[in-house]
Amino acid sequence: MLHTIIKANSYQDSIVLMLLTNKLNTIDGVQNVSVMMGTPANKDIFKTGGLYTDELEKASSNDMVIVLDIEDDSLIDQVLTEIDVFLEEQTKGGGDTTGEEVVKTWDKAFELGKDAGVVVFSIPGTHAALEIEKALDEGKHVFCFSDNVAIEDEKRLKEKAHDAGLLLMGPDCGTGIINGIPVAFTNAVRKGKIGVVGASGTGIQEVTTIIHKLGGGVTNAIGTGGRDLKAEIGGITLKDSIMTLEKDPNTEVIVVISKPPAPEVRDEVLNLLRSVSKPAVTIFLGEKPTSHEENLYRAYTLEEAAQTAVQLLNKEAVKAVKETLTVPAHSFKPEQKYVKGLYSGGTLAYEAAMLIKEGLALTGDEHAPEGFILKNHGHEIIDLGDDVYTQGKPHPMIDPTKRKEMLEEAGKDPETAIILLDVVLGYGSHANMAQELAPTIKDIKANAAADGRELFVIGTIVGTDEDPQNIHEQETIMKDAGVILCDSNAQAVRLALAILDHPLTQTDKAIEAAPAVTPVAIEPTEEMLALLTNQGFINVGLRSFSEAIINHGGKVVQYDWQPVAGGNITLQKALQFLNKVELGK
């Protein structure tokens, strides 16, 4: 049945009324409704829409007219209330007030980002090389999170960047701090006078967060990408970065982190570090240095690297930090002999394997199957961030599914004595990983106990009190789940070894005189030095990277990248042709 309601002298724009009509039509029991001003033309529209009533004639052009087709009269009040609410909401405005501009072309990105010093890439690797080149041609430093870039392209582009006085961080660069601004998967770390260069993402995270916990700070942590110290690349980015930090007035200590480097590249890097004036700390994972040199300190673990850097910053004597591990009593069954490490951080997994091999004096079986960092007798250290586990799936720092599965498996294994794991906080990581893992950890401990086994889970949280996740809450959740928390990964592994009665002792290293240095002629460019105080970014790809930058006072132009011409090769070629063709020939 049709009802006509006339609201006299209530002018509303026709668009508002059309939106209102759409909304009223969604009310249950309303068969049809229309709200319009009572103009002659609108009355005709009521007719064609099948909503005409004689009462409409009374309405003037300045009256709002509602014609309602309902069976239940009691709906009228509801409709009138909805109308009042809607019209009131309309006047409030709102919407997006950040005014952040999102662009879709390089032209626009470079125009708006002309002050941006760094372009951050997180796009499919097959397209990355071409796009990196465009950014370098515009005189921008590049931070490339994307992986799957051919090593030949990496070499060519790094040489191009070096020649242009620019830094190419990456490809496959997961972590960086530029002028205190976290880039990609990075922790929020206090600014300070320790400068970090690293060919290892989680390595940088572990070292910088420990520095933060020890009261130090890092303003710049330059990631180089994992392959930078391979022989093919020759440490191009690492060497330029070291020289940049050497000339930076705000850097007092330099830390260099790398997974196992090519020996000749390592020697070049060491030679370079001997020639710089600032004290430097190195950690080349897998190498166990037996001594320091004057002004060049060689760490064995990530924790030691961080501790040494803070000692140097505080002008303290460099020495091993002696810790007293509280070894809990245990009642393992005789077959419970093995450590299982389930890591989301690759470098942490590597470090754990290295320490366990040393502590248990494991030999042989160096060739662990794919996905294992260590598989020796019953001991297993697994990097769940390895391609084997992440093909088509999110990284374990974001998605706990795989790790929960493997925790259950490890828990059931009657030979498992200790499970090691990491929780990596920071930008890009899961908002509450501890909460995700806690129920599984409780379960496997309870199940083991029911089986008469005591199962230890030892973990470390890589993070700071400034991270987007609440670190104290994460700690509480882990402890409540029965996890023994340690301050660092190295400590967690040493505790595991102590429980197994194979304690690793830390010894002070002698500081030897520096050997002769071959002079090195690398001069950082003005652009390289400007990187260290850069505020502006062009973020090509993942939008979440923009948020972290903005949260730390950086400016960012978000470029929602898509392959040119939707990936159509013929059209791409035609466009390239048109962009270069000479007319009138």
Add this chain to the structure above:
Amino acid sequence: MSYKTIDEANQAVAAKIVAGSPFLLDVVSAKSVIKELNEGKVLLHAGPPITYDKMVDPIQGACVGAALFEEWCETEEEARKMLESGEVKLIPCHHVNAVGPMGGITSANMAVLVVENKTDGNRAFCTMNEGIGAVLRFGAYSDEVITRLRWMRDTLAPVLSAALKTKEDGLNINVLVAKAIAMGDEFHQRNIAASLAFLKEMAPIIVGLTEIDQTKREEVVQFLADTDQFFLNIMMASAKAVMDGARQIQEGTIVTAMCRNGHEFGIRIAGMGDEWFTGPVNTPQGLYFSGFSEADAAPDMGDSAITETFGVGGMAMIAAPAVTRFVGSGGFYDALNTSNEMTEICIDTNPNFPVPTWDFKGICLGIDARKVVETGILPVINTGIANKKAGLGQIGAGTVTPPIDCFEKAVLAYAKKLGFTE
């Protein structure tokens, strides 16, 4: 003239658009300025070439209306038979320097606006806006529609013609556009400020035309006062005049026309001259009058997208905060994002028409087909929505985009013309 690169040619086309100076000179019968309309039974239609059998119902309805208006027959049945038999020749408006709204159906004795682009001396024509409701352009052909067309021919056109002739150079359209854009018009969905500014120019003159019967003068002023979209058709003719001037430069990838016939969307680019590049039309997204939904909507039609080609309409969405919600359910910031996005497929902005709500940035200038293909960003066109059944008229308004095919075909064809081989 020859240009070294496509960018140079595009700059030259854009410079012509900026330099364009359209003046409304007169309102005359279509046949007096379009010679093709004198060669038997001829109708002009919107969009790229099409045959009667492929026309959607509302455009066929408009053809029927035009046949009745021209008194080629007396009934709808006769008109349909005549049209189906091919007795009536169909020509795209664009082929005879004209543009037509929605169906774009234009016949010999309909009145058309005459706009001259003084920079290049070329002229363009467009029928006048009939108002809203049951109107020919949306496919209505009732007696009321025919009667109105006759009144427009016999009263509106002569009065406006006489009024315009009192002005030595005609009416400078750029001035009206610049004024109205500051008053919230984007010239496709919203023309009320420009229509009022036009009335403000015309009313005192019309009042003074004492040689014309007072009733007629009153009727004309009343019609102009009632017709919020009157300026749209003036804008269309002006945009056509300017774009035709600019496309005298036959190099480069700037889009010089966009139009649709309810079946296909067609574009032209400068470097390919008169050739159309087409793809299937989309159906507009938007808001519907009560009782109607997308299921009732006719596919996209009309030459009015010449306004977007020129840089107004959907390209200048941010200029008209009052209509921004046609973008979807969004508001001001959606409109801002739309206009910002449009700058990524244009080569520049037009300093003649600063938009206050865009911090006085000029309207978009020169859609580059290369950039459309590169980014996949399509021009946004503001449009009315017709009922898919003839005779029922407008049922809503919203936005529509061209199919990407048009741009891909144009870019490939031009590349091949210049020597590109796959």
